[in-house]
Every structure is written in structure tokens, then in C-alpha cells.
Amino acid sequence: MLKIKDLHASVEGKEILRGINLEVKAGEVHAIMGPNGSGKSTLASVIAGKEEFEVTQGSVELYGEDLEEVSPEGRAHKGLFLSFQYPIEIPGVSVTNFIKTAINESRKANGLEDMPAKDMLKMIREKSELLEIDRKFLSRSLNEGFSGGEKKRNEVFQMAMLEPKVAILDETDSGLDIDALRIVANGVNKLKSKDNAVILITHYQRLLEYIVPDFVHVLHNGKIVKSGGKDLALQLEEKGYDWLKQETAV
Amino acid sequence: MDLKDKLISSFIAFENNVDVEHPIHDVRMAAIKNFEAKGFPSKKEEAWKYTSLNSLQKVDFSIFPKQENTLEYKDVKRYFLHEIDSYKIVFVDGIYSSFLSETTHDGVDICLMSSALTKPMYKQVIDVYFNKIASKDESLTTLNTAFSREGAYIYIPKNKMPKKPIEILHFSTGNEASLMLQPRNLVVVEENAEVQIIERHQSLTSNEVLTNAVTEIYAAKSAIVDFYKIQNDVATASLIDNTYIDQKDKSVVRLHTFSFGGKMTRNNLNFYQNGEYIDSTMKGVTILGEKQHVDHHTLVHHIEPNCESHQDYKGIYGDSSTGVFNGKIIVDKIAQKTNAFQKNNNILISDKASINSKPQLEIFADDVKCSHGCTIGQLDEDAMFYLRSRGIPEKEARALLMYAFANNVLATVRIPELKKRINKLIAKKLGVNLGFDL
Numbered sequence: 001m002l003k004i005k006d007l008h009a010s011v012e013g014k015e016i017l018r019g020i021n022l023e024v025k026a027g028e029v030h031a032i033m034g035p036n037g038s039g040k041s042t043l044a045s046v047i048a049g050k051e052e053f054e055v056t057q058g059s060v061e062l063y064g065e066d067l068e069e070v071s072p073e074g075r076a077h078k079g080l081f082l083s084f085q086y087p088i089e090i091p092g093v094s095v096t097n098f099i100k101t102a103i104n105e106s107r108k109a110n111g112l113e114d115m116p117a118k119d120m121l122k123m124i125r126e127k128s129e130l131l132e133i134d135r136k137f138l139s140r141s142l143n144e145g146f147s148g149g150e151k152k153r154n155e156v157f158q159m160a161m162l163e164p165k166v167a168i169l170d171e172t173d174s175g176l177d178i179d180a181l182r183i184v185a186n187g188v189n190k191l192k193s194k195d196n197a198v199i200l201i202t203h204y205q206r207l208l209e210y211i212v213p214d215f216v217h218v219l220h221n222g223k224i225v226k227s228g229g230k231d232l233a234l235q236l237e238e239k240g241y242d243w244l245k246q247e248t249a250v
Numbered sequence: 251m252d253l254k255d256k257l258i259s260s261f262i263a264f265e266n267n268v269d270v271e272h273p274i275h276d277v278r279m280a281a282i283k284n285f286e287a288k289g290f291p292s293k294k295e296e297a298w299k300y301t302s303l304n305s306l307q308k309v310d311f312s313i314f315p316k317q318e319n320t321l322e323y324k325d326v327k328r329y330f331l332h333e334i335d336s337y338k339i340v341f342v343d344g345i346y347s348s349f350l351s352e353t354t355h356d357g358v359d360i361c362l363m364s365s366a367l368t369k370p371m372y373k374q375v376i377d378v379y380f381n382k383i384a385s386k387d388e389s390l391t392t393l394n395t396a397f398s399r400e401g402a403y404i405y406i407p408k409n410k411m412p413k414k415p416i417e418i419l420h421f422s423t424g425n426e427a428s429l430m431l432q433p434r435n436l437v438v439v440e441e442n443a444e445v446q447i448i449e450r451h452q453s454l455t456s457n458e459v460l461t462n463a464v465t466e467i468y469a470a471k472s473a474i475v476d477f478y479k480i481q482n483d484v485a486t487a488s489l490i491d492n493t494y495i496d497q498k499d500k501s502v503v504r505l506h507t508f509s510f511g512g513k514m515t516r517n518n519l520n521f522y523q524n525g526e527y528i529d530s531t532m533k534g535v536t537i538l539g540e541k542q543h544v545d546h547h548t549l550v551h552h553i554e555p556n557c558e559s560h561q562d563y564k565g566i567y568g569d570s571s572t573g574v575f576n577g578k579i580i581v582d583k584i585a586q587k588t589n590a591f592q593k594n595n596n597i598l599i600s601d602k603a604s605i606n607s608k609p610q611l612e613i614f615a616d617d618v619k620c621s622h623g624c625t626i627g628q629l630d631e632d633a634m635f636y637l638r639s640r641g642i643p644e645k646e647a648r649a650l651l652m653y654a655f656a657n658n659v660l661a662t663v664r665i666p667e668l669k670k671r672i673n674k675l676i677a678k679k680l681g682v683n684l685g686f687d688l
Contacts (some may be wrong), residue, residue: 048635048639049638049639050635050639051635052631071638071644072635072639073638073641073642073643073644073647075639076638076639076640077641081639081640084636084639087636088630088632088637089654090633090637090650091654091658092653092654092657092658092660093653093654098640101642101646101650102641102642103641105641105642105643106641109641141657162640
């Protein structure tokens with residue numbers, strides 16, 4: 001469903017992605033790992049359509065459609081979701097109102113009527129239970145004064161509500177304690193189906209103990225330097241990234 | 251004839267209609283002399299550097315309406331906070347409309363300045379408070395004082411609180427080609443009493459209107475006053491609002507100004523802290539477009555020790571609109587342990603819009619906490635990307651961020667229906683339907 005071909009991207013003239021190739025099929029979980037500065041978050045932003053990055057070569061396709069000319073909201077309407085490493089605070093707009101707006105904007109773009117209030121409430125109840133989110137939490141202003149863990153849990157709650165086809169989770173495990181990590185991972189596992197796909201971007205192997213990937217890719221210097229199964233993550237945990245860097249240098 | 255000459259010659263006509271033997275008339279005479287000597291302020295004066303009254307002075311304003319005009323409630327209902335019950339003091343072209351008003355004398359006086367200035371039963375209050383805190387040498391204030399005759403009169407005795415909020419509404423009908431209005435309000439809140447007031451000026455046509463208003467507010471010991479000014483007038487209406495506030499020990503006065511429209515709006519807001527443990531709050535949200543202009547001039551004078559002042563003004567400027575924020579804080583030498591905070595944050599959403607922001611701190615005490623901060627910027631691109639990546643289109647995302655930016659000013663609005671109303675005005679002003687009531 002998502003196909004990345006020879007993707008090059010730069011910001012302010014500096015090339016950060018230098019030829020990424022990746023294909024993600026329905027039902028798969030991919031993990032993208034790599035040292036700091038390897039281009040992991042840039043890759044997530046470019047897929048989601050952040051305008052500050054310039055795609056200089058290659059393409060990102062969703063269901064065979066080139067996304068180059070598609071706005072970030074357009075990509076969301078087509079079923080792409082990005083969970084942010086640093087979610088933004090929106091004072092005065094509750095979590096519930098925010099998600100309602102997001103869902104109905106997507107429905108509008110896809111030619112559907114607003115979701116009836118009753119269905120919306122039911123869905124909110126189900127998904128907040130899934131992620132063990134307190135109802136009071138939902139009436140708070142979006143991300144305002146949230147702890148790191150609350151922000152991440154809220155990101156995954158939004159993902160649950162928006163039911164994306166391809167979800168990219170950027171460092172969703174950072175800032176989570178072990179209980180929160182378990183809840184979030186459990187939520188992601190329950191949302192997974194044969195029709196959707198998940199891309200986990202992470203620095204550590206820890207998250208992959210809970211969400212088991214089908215493929216692990218190592219990003220270094222803007223390129224995927226090694227791909228493998230879930231065992232690759234364990235190897236990285238053991239040996240660090242240096243051996244790979246040496247291997248690629250050779 | 252320019253406007254100044256016209257006003258001075260109109261004063262003679264005005265005298266034919268008021269009691270010139272009344273002691274108040276001496277106050278008016280002194281005031282017109284001051285205005286005659288000073289005239290309208292010009293851009294040469296520091297306080298008027300960014301706001302020009304030149305073009306207004308060329309308009310041939312009627313100083314008094316030729317006839318009494320009436321309005322139907324259904325035609326103006328939307329300007330009232332009709333979701334809840336309120337006392338109403340309503341003026342149509344400067345003349346009191348008993349038909350649209352709901353006044354009271356039940357334990358509190360919520361009525362008219364014209365009665366207060368002429369009836370013996372109010373003499374004691376008028377003697378003590380009328381024109382005491384208002385400036386006797388600022389030209390526009392004295393111009394209003396000279397013509398002071400009508401406006402709202404609110405007197406809340408010790409330990410009292412009116413059962414409902416008070417709305418003061420000034421409508422202009424446009425029956426005159428151009429009209430100048432000079433309402434004069436007096437609000438006296440005695441010890442431990444409380445009041446909530448909403449004030450609005452509204453022109454109903456596209457004929458030119460200039461309002462030069464003066465409001466005096468006295469908050470006695472432990473009194474609480476919440477005052478909300480809604481400025482959302484049409485593109486041919488200009489307002490000069492001169493508000494003077496005198497606070498005594500432990501009193502709390504919170505004044506919110508919502509400036510969403512009008513041709514030219516100048517707010518001169520002056521707080522005088524004549525006591526200890528006083529809390530003064532000034533907040534504002536300004537959202538402008540087209541060629542609108544708003545100038546917020548605030549003054550807080552910390553005269554006694556142990557007081558606080560909080561200022562928080564947010565501005566969003568689009569099209570060719572222009573804004574001014576000038577916040578002056580004076581801390582006298584004896585006003586130790588003063589906490590004075592001032593914030594002015596602005597977003598420019600068009601290349602042609604501009605804002606001049608100037609803090610002015612004069613601190614003579616050494617044991618004080620004073621802070622001020624001013625920012626001028628654009629919307630955060632990372633925040634925009636976050637919202638858009640959730641499927642919220644660019645225009646709506648922009649509006650949500652602007653709403654969030656202005657939001658903390660609304661947090662202190664204590665009338666829930668008013669807060670809702672202002673949220674709706676903001677959404678409308680930002681041109682979006684977000685699918686929920688903000």
C-alpha cells in the first residue's frame with residue numbers, strides 16, 4: 001500500500017534522505033531504527049507531507065498514487081497518520097472537540113456526512129477504554145500541560161479514532177514508563193489488522209518487545225543500510241550501531 | 251467649520267438644555283475651557299503618534315440628534331446577551347430608550363446619568379464621585395465632561411450584588427448622516443459589593459459615527475468589578491473610550507476588551523491603585539482585518555504597597571489593519587512589594603498589517619517584581635503541520651491556532667454565556683466553522 005522509491009529529500013539545501021526504498025504491504029509492521037541524526041524523523045515528516053522538506057528525487061506512493069502534490073491534510077484524508085514525537089499544545093480546544101473536527105474533516109473530504117454524535121460518543125468511549133484513558137482527560141485542552149506519557153497516549157488515541165490505513169509512530173516509546181508503554185503497545189496491537197500497516201520509528205529495541213515487527217530496517221546517513229526480521233533489532237540492541245556503520249563504510 | 255469649532259459653538263446650544271445653575275455646570279464650564287485651549291490631540295504628541303484623528307475632524311458630525319429615534323427589540327436582540335436575563339441600560343442615538351431598557355432601584359441603583367445629575371437623592375454620590383478620577387486636563391476626557399448629560403449610572407451599596415449582569419448598549423440608527431456621541435458613565439461599587447457589566451457600542455447603518463465615551467469606576471474596599479467591553483462595530487464607526495478606575499484596599503477589578511471591528515478604536519484605560527492588596531487585571535483580544543485600527547493605551551499607577559496588576563493583550567492582525575499597544579506602569583517610591591506583569595503578543599497574518607507595541611515602565615520603588623514581554627510573529631509552522639497531518643485543512647488549522655493563541659484571555663471571563671458569545675464572534679471573525687462551539 002505504501003511504496004517509497006529512491007527517495008531523496010533535503011532541507012535548506014542540505015540532503016538528509018539519500019535514496020530510500022521501502023515497500024509496506026497491508027497487514028505488516030515495519031520498524032525503522034537507527035542512530036540519532038540518521039534521518040528517521042525526516043522520513044516520517046516527508047511521508048506525511050511537511051512542506052519544509054524538499055523532495056529532490058524519487059517518490060512516495062499510497063495505493064499507487066504519487067503523493068508529491070498532495071497536502072498534509074489530503075494525505076490524512078487518504079488514510080495516512082503520523083504520531084508526533086513532540087505533539088503540539090492547543091489551549092482551549094478539548095481532546096474531544098479536536099478529534100471530532102479531525103474525523104469530520106476527513107469524512108467531508110471523502111464525501112461523507114458528519115459522524116452522528118451518538119456514534120462519535122460510542123467510538124470515543126470504546127477507544128478511550130482500549131487505551132485506558134480517563135474520561136476527564138478527554139475534556140482537557142489538547143496536550144496542554146500533559147506529561148510526556150499522556151501526550152503519547154493521546155497520539156495513539158487519535159490514531160485509534162482516525163483508523164488510518166498506514167500509521168507512522170515516531171518515537172512513540174520515548175518518555176513512556178513501562179506501564180504506559182505496555183498500554184500503548186497493547187492499543188496498537190489491537191488496532192492492527194490485515195488491512196492496515198504500522199511503521200514504528202524507534203531508537204531502542206524496547207518497544208519491539210511489545211509490538212513485534214515483521215521487518216526491521218536500519219537507517220544510517222539517510223539510507224537504509226540493512227533490512228531483516230525481528231532478530232535484527234536484537235542484534236542492534238546487543239552490538240549497538242557501530243558495527244553496521246563499519247560494515248557500510250566497507 | 252472644523253469639528254473643534256463646531257463643538258465649542260454647540261456648547262452654547264447645549265447650555266439651553268441643561269440647568270446652568272446646577273453646580274455640575276461649573277465642572278462642564280471648566281472642562282470646555284480646557285478643551286478649547288488644547289483641542290484634539292495630534293500625531294505630534296507621543297501618546298497619539300500612531301493614531302490620527304485628522305480625518306475624523308473633517309467629518310460634519312451632528313452633535314445632537316435632530317429627533318428621537320426608536321428601535322424594535324427584535325431588530326437589535328442579537329446585540330444583547332439574550333441567552334440570560336440581564337439589567338439593560340440602552341441608548342438610541344445618545345438618548346435613553348426606556349422601551350429597550352430594564353433598570354432597577356431595588357437595593358441597588360441601575361439607571362441613568364441624567365437622573366443622577368439632576369435629582370437630589372443622588373446628589374451625595376455625585377458630589378463625592380462625579381469627575382473625580384477622570385482627568386481634568388486630557389482634552390478628549392474634558393470634551394466629554396463638558397457635554398456630560400447622559401449615560402449609565404450604577405451604584406451598588408455595601409455588601410450588595412445585583413441579581414444579574416448589567417448591559418450598557420449604545421445604538422446609533424444612522425438617521426443622521428453622521429453623528430457624534432458622548433456618553434458618560436459612572437459606576438460606584440461600595441465596600442464588599444460586586445458587579446458585572448458588559449458595554450457595547452453598535453452602529454446599525456453605514457453612516458459615520460464617532461463616540462467619545464468616559465466611564466468612571468470606583469471600587470471601594472474589597473469590592474469586585476468585572477467589566478467587559480465588546481468592540482465589534484461597523485467599518486464607519488469610531489470609538490474613543492476613556493475609562494478611569496479608582497481602587498481601594500483589597501478590591502479586584504478585571505477589565506476585558508474584545509476588539510473585533512470598527513474603523514478606529516482608541517482605548518485609554520487608566521487604573522489608579524489608591525490602597526493596599528489591590529488586584530487590577532486588564533486583558534484584551536484584538537482581531538482585525540480590512541483597514542481597521544485599534545490603539546490600546548493602558549496605565550496602571552501603583553500608588554500604595556502590596557498590590558498587583560496583570561495585563562495580557564493578544565492581537566491578530568490581517569489585511570491592512572494596524573494596532574497599537576502602549577502599556578505604562580508607574581510604581582511610586584512607597585509602593586514596595588508591587589507585582590506588575592504585562593504581556594502583549596501579536597500575530598501578523600498579512601504582510602500589510604502592522605503593530606506598534608511599547609511597554610513604558612517607570613519604577614521608583616526598589617522591592618518590586620515587574621515584568622513585561624512583547625512578541626510579534628507569525629503562526630508556528632510546526633503547529634500548522636501537526637493539525638494538517640490530522641486532516642484539518644489549512645484555513646481551519648490556522649483558525650484553531652489563532653483561537654488557541656487568544657484563549658487564555660477568555661479564561662477569566664466569568665459569565666459563561668458571554669464567553670460562548672465571544673467564542674462565536676471569534677470563530678466568525680476568523681471565518682471558520684469548526685464543527686463545534688469553541
